[in-house]
Amino acid sequence: MTAQAILAELAREGDYLLASYALDLPVDVDPWARVSRFAVGQTTGTWVEVPGLTPALKDAHEGRVVQVLPVPTADTSNGVVGDVVHYLATIAFPTINFGASLPQLLNTLIGNDASTSMEAKLVDLQFPGSLESAFGGPRFGVAGLRELTGVSERPLLLNMLKPCTGLAPETASEIFEATARGGIDLIKDDELMGNTDYSTVLRRVELFTAAAERAASETGVRTIYLPNISDRPDRMLATAKRAVEAGARALMVAYTTVGLGAVEMLADEVGVPILGHFAGAAPLYEGPSTGMSAPIATGLLPRVAGADLSLVVSPYGGYPISRLQYLRTAQQLALPRPHLKPAFPVIGGGVHPGTVARYLGELGSDIVLGVGGAIQGHPDGAAAGVRAMRQAVDAALAGVDAADAASEHTELATALKLWGSL
Numbered sequence: 001m002t003a004q005a006i007l008a009e010l011a012r013e014g015d016y017l018l019a020s021y022a023l024d025l026p027v028d029v030d031p032w033a034r035v036s037r038f039a040v041g042q043t044t045g046t047w048v049e050v051p052g053l054t055p056a057l058k059d060a061h062e063g064r065v066v067q068v069l070p071v072p073t074a075d076t077s078n079g080v081v082g083d084v085v086h087y088l089a090t091i092a093f094p095t096i097n098f099g100a101s102l103p104q105l106l107n108t109l110i111g112n113d114a115s116t117s118m119e120a121k122l123v124d125l126q127f128p129g130s131l132e133s134a135f136g137g138p139r140f141g142v143a144g145l146r147e148l149t150g151v152s153e154r155p156l157l158l159n160m161l162k163p164c165t166g167l168a169p170e171t172a173s174e175i176f177e178a179t180a181r182g183g184i185d186l187i188k189d190d191e192l193m194g195n196t197d198y199s200t201v202l203r204r205v206e207l208f209t210a211a212a213e214r215a216a217s218e219t220g221v222r223t224i225y226l227p228n229i230s231d232r233p234d235r236m237l238a239t240a241k242r243a244v245e246a247g248a249r250a251l252m253v254a255y256t257t258v259g260l261g262a263v264e265m266l267a268d269e270v271g272v273p274i275l276g277h278f279a280g281a282a283p284l285y286e287g288p289s290t291g292m293s294a295p296i297a298t299g300l301l302p303r304v305a306g307a308d309l310s311l312v313v314s315p316y317g318g319y320p321i322s323r324l325q326y327l328r329t330a331q332q333l334a335l336p337r338p339h340l341k342p343a344f345p346v347i348g349g350g351v352h353p354g355t356v357a358r359y360l361g362e363l364g365s366d367i368v369l370g371v372g373g374a375i376q377g378h379p380d381g382a383a384a385g386v387r388a389m390r391q392a393v394d395a396a397l398a399g400v401d402a403a404d405a406a407s408e409h410t411e412l413a414t415a416l417k418l419w420g421s422l
Contacts, residue, residue, distance in 0.1 A: 003039040006064040006092050015130055016092035018066060019109050023120035024084045024289060031068045035089040038118045039063030042108050043097060061097055066090040089120070100134035102260040102305055110292060122292035125300060133339040136264065138308040140273040141341030142334070142366050145308060148249065148273065149185050149224065154397060155360065156185045156368040157389055158346060162376045164190035169199050173207035175382065179375060180215035180223040182386025186368070188252050189228035191279040201227045201239050202246055209247040226252040226275050233262045240270045248272065250308075256280035256297075260305040267306025275346065276307030294325045299332025302343070309344035309368055316358065316422055317350025330363050344368045353392035353402060353412055354421035360396045369393070379414055388415040 011018055025031055040046075043063040044053060071086045098104035109122055138144075146152055159179050161172055176187055187208070195201045208225040216222040229239045230253050240251055250273040255263045257280040266274055278298045285294040294313075302310045312330050315323045330345040347359050348370030359367060371389055378385030388411040395405035395412075402421060406413035 002033070003036040003062060003091075004064045006066060008066050008090065008092075011064070011066055011092040012126070012128065014092075015095045015128055016064070017095055017105070017128065017131060018090055018092055018124075018126040019122060020088060020090045020124035021118075021120040022071075022123050022289075023087050023089060023118060025087060027083055027085055031070075031085070031087050031089070032065065034118060035068050035087075035091065036065050038120070039065055039091045039093075041117065042091075042112050043093065045112065061094055063094070064092045066092050088123075090124075095128060095131045100131065102135075102264065102301065106260070119289055121287070121289055122296060124293075125296060127304075129338055132304075132337065135304050135340070136267055136306055137304060137337075137340035138306060138343045139267055139271075139341075140308040142344055143341070145273055145344060151185060153365060154393055155365050156344065157386065157393070158186040158188060158368050158370045159184050159375045159382075159386070160188050160190050160348070160370060160372045161193070162190070162372055164192040167193075167199065169203045169207050172199070172204065173211045175376070176208045176223075176225070177211035177215055179382040179386060180212050180221075181218060182375070182383035183219040183221040183390065184223055184375070184386045185221065186224050186226060186250070188226035188275060191228060191230070191252075191254055191277045194228055195231060195235070195239055201229055201243050205243045205246045205248045224249050226250045228252045228254070228277070229266075230254040230258050230277075230279075233258065233265065236262065237265065237269060240266055244270055244272055250275065252277055254279040255302045255305060255307065255310075256284065260301055263302065263305040263307060273308040274306060276302035276305070276310035278302075278311045278313065293328075294321065295328040295332045299329040303333050303340060307343055308341075309346050311348050311370065312345045314347055314349055314351075314359075316355060317348075319349060327362065330367070334363075334366060342366070346370045348372075352419045353388045353415040354419050356389070356392040357396040357402060358422045360393075365397065374415065374419060378411070379418065380411060384411045385415070387411045 040062060043061055068087055068089045071088050093108055098108050204227055212223045227243055227248055229236050229251050252275040253263055254277045281297050284291045284297040310333055313319050313321050314326050315321050333343045333345045346368040351369050351371045352374035375385035376382050391409040391412040392402050395402050406416050
C-alpha cells in the first residue's frame with residue numbers, strides 16, 4: 001500500500017489539492033510508509049489488492065506523497081531526541097475525486113475509516129486554480145459590503161444584540177433602534193438566538209427593519225440587520241428566502257453546525273451577503289494533534305463556502321488563541337486569491353474603543369469590529385457606545401491617540417475610563 005511520490009512543482013501544475021499535516025510518530029515507525037498508507041487510504045481506500053484497482057485507476061485517483069519532513073530537521077539517527085519524532089507531511093490529492101464539493105473534500109482530508117487514517121492535524125491547504133475557480137466564494141465580499149453600506153474606507157462597525165436569548169421581538173427592537181440611533185453599520189443576532197417560537201426570524205426582520213428606517217431618518221445611516229437563520233438545511237433555506245422577501249439585506253449562519261455545503265447553497269440562492277459565524281468550530285482546531293488549524297477552519301473554508309464576512313477570534317478577549325493563528329485566520333479571509341473575492345474579517349470578543357488602534361494597526365481598515373457589551377453597556381446608552389467606537393476609529397485612522405481624542409469626545413472618554421486601552 002505504497003503511494004507514488006510527486007514533486008510539489010508538478011503537483012501544482014496538475015489538478016491536485018496539496019494538503020499538509022503535522023503529526024507525531026514513535027521513533028521506530030517509518031514515516032514515509034505511514035503517510036503513504038494514509039494517502040492511499042484517503043483516495044483509492046483499500047489496504048489489499050481488489051478487483052478493479054487497475055494501474056489506470058490508481059494513476060488517476062490515488063493520492064501522492066509530496067514530502068515528509070522531520071521537525072526539527074534530523075538527517076541522521078543521532079539527531080533524534082526522545083521517543084517521538086515530529087513531522088510535516090504534504091499529500092497531493094487528485095481533485096477529480098471530490099470536485100467542487102466541500103463535504104467530500106473534507107471527507108477526503110480528515111475523514112474516511114480507521115484502518116487507513118492517522119492521527120494528524122491538517123495545517124495547510126493549497127488549491128489549484130481549476131478547483132478554486134469552481135467554488136463561488138464570497139458573492140459580495142469586501143467591495144460589495146462597502147457598496148451596500150456606503151462606507152468606503154473605514155472599518156465597519158457591528159453590534160450583536162444582548163442579552164443573547166430570551167428577548168421578545170418587540171423588546172429587542174427597542175434595543176435595536178436605540179443602538180441604530182448611534183449610526184452603526186450592522187447589527188446581528190447572537191448565535192444563540194435562532195428561529196424560536198417566542199421570537200421568529202421573520203418577526204424580528206419586520207420589526208428591526210422598521211426600527212432601522214426610523215433611526216436612519218435621524219442619522220442617515222440605514223443599519224443592516226443580520227438575522228441568524230442557522231437550522232437544518234430545508235428550514236434554513238425557507239427561512240432565508242422569507243427573511244429576504246421581508247426586507248433582510250444580509251443573513252448570518254453558523255457554518256460549522258449547519259455545514260459548509262449548506263452555506264454554499266445559501267450563497268447560490270439568497271442574493272444577499274452572508275456572515276459566517278464560528279460557533280461550533282473550536283473542536284475542529286483546539287486539539288494539538290488532530291482536526292485542522294484555526295486559519296483553515298475559521299478562515300479559508302468559510303471564505304471558499306461563500307461567507308462575505310466571517311468572525312475571527314482574537315487573543316485579546318480572553319480566549320487562548322495564539323496571536324499568530326489569529327493573524328493567519330484574518331489573512332486567509334482577506335488576502336487576494338486568484339479566483340475568490342476577499343471576505344471581511346469580523347473581530348469579536350472583548351472589543352471596545354480602547355482596542356481599536358491595536359486592531360487597525362495589525363489588520364488594516366478592511367475589517368469589521370464586532371462590539372457587544374461596549375455598546376449596550378456604555379453608561380450613557382447604546383447610541384453613545386456606538387459614537388465612542390466611531391470616535392476611536394476616526395482617531396486611529398488619523399493617527400491620533402485615543403486618550404488625546406477623548407479630550408474632545410465625552411462618549412469616548414467615558415468608555416476609556418471604564419474599559420481602558422489595549
